[in-house]
Amino acid sequence: MKRVVVIDDEPFILMMIEDKLKNAGIQVTTIRDSKQAMGAIKKERPDLVITDWMMPDLSGIELCRMLKSDPDVKDIPVFMLTAMGQNPEEQLGTQSGVEKYLTKPFSPNLLLKMVLDVIGKV
């Protein structure tokens, strides 16, 4: 079974994504505290990581950088949820390692489609 780890400080977003992906037969682990994300991802080795950008303590960008510089987990694809008006590519350039960006409010249906596209391949 395919596994996805979702990191966001907003509980509603976590619940909504979990519900959507679970109904499609995907196992989901949700994390509210981004500081714990790295450990959980290394333990679980999911097929995909979905993370918010703006989070207290550890931002999605920093988390992504950490993931991409760790040989154990650098190949796991990462989706990033951003707020309107944020231009992550400006900050990260094209070397960020993020596979896809989604602007909030995003379409949950579209997210599911994108997830299936990526983990279908993995």
Add this chain to the structure above:
Amino acid sequence: MERSNLEQDLNLTIQELASVYEELSLLYRLSEVLSGLSIEGICKRIIDEAINTIEVKTAAVLFLHDNGEELYTKSSRGNWDSNLRFKQDDGVLWNSIKTQKPYVSHNVSESKHGNSLSSLKSLLICPMIGKNKVLGAIVVGDKVSSENFYSNDIKLLGAIAFQAGLSIENAYLYRELEELLLGTIRSLVRALEATSKWSAGHTERVTKYAMDIGKEMGFDAETIEKLRMSSLLHDIGKIGTPKEILDKAGKLTKEEYKEISKHPIMGAEILRDLKQFTEIVEGIKYHHEHWDGSGLFGLKGEQIPLLARVLSVADAFDAMTSDRPYRPRKSKEDTIREMMEFSGIQFDPLIIEAFLRWVDTFNLLY
């Protein structure tokens, strides 16, 4: 027992909220995306959104024909024959157009005249309305879940149809304005050409040459449009030039030459109120400048606006290859040779390069 009820309630709430969130994301996308697109682009986008958000297998955008009596397919995806045309008595779809309200059918094949759509089991249709009239409709059919259409689906399609109606009407109005503008400019040009038989066709030819050279230079569509406008209007100033001078069979006297040299400035004067046309007017004002600075205003090299530099080459080419009252036309080969000689002197060398590439493939019509 109570705990699982709570869990059930929570799940239902999450799903309800997720559905509202879906709707919200749709509204944001609609408001920001549709406005910049062409009519074809808008229709494709509508189909994407309808299929994605309402989760259906089939979607189609129908436009109402100008005669108001027929609906035809502008864009579609899924189980839909895009060649179908729907006349007023085709009950299933026309209900929506007549009442200007959404319409749902869950037994399409059994409804009146449903045979043309018999491959669909259920459909939902919503009219697209512009400011004052019905523009067409959006139809979606057969939900992926095979369920019936809910009131929420109608609400979503309604939101898409509403935005689509506004955007499409905008796109039409814009197109009409553009045609009006071009039509007006062409009328002005015809007025000019009516004054002198030697000008007949000159403007249209120069316009074609300038646009061809512009394409050869890789200009973007917006610049080519500005080139078109500049070219169409470049000799408008000649409307103020006495006819005797325009039609003179011999060489011009100094005074007569001075008079005719006024036409670029006069053209710019005539058009001075067109605030949106500054670049175009400058193209006209400076179209007789020389690359080496020996022209009317003494502008040199890249000081001369780009449009003017292209116009200058196109104008000269047509002038030399056309009969004039004071001399017959030159051959294409002689003209090319002379223009090459003046590259860097009268003409921008880069533009001459593009001109040479283009003129190779171009055959004068005689």
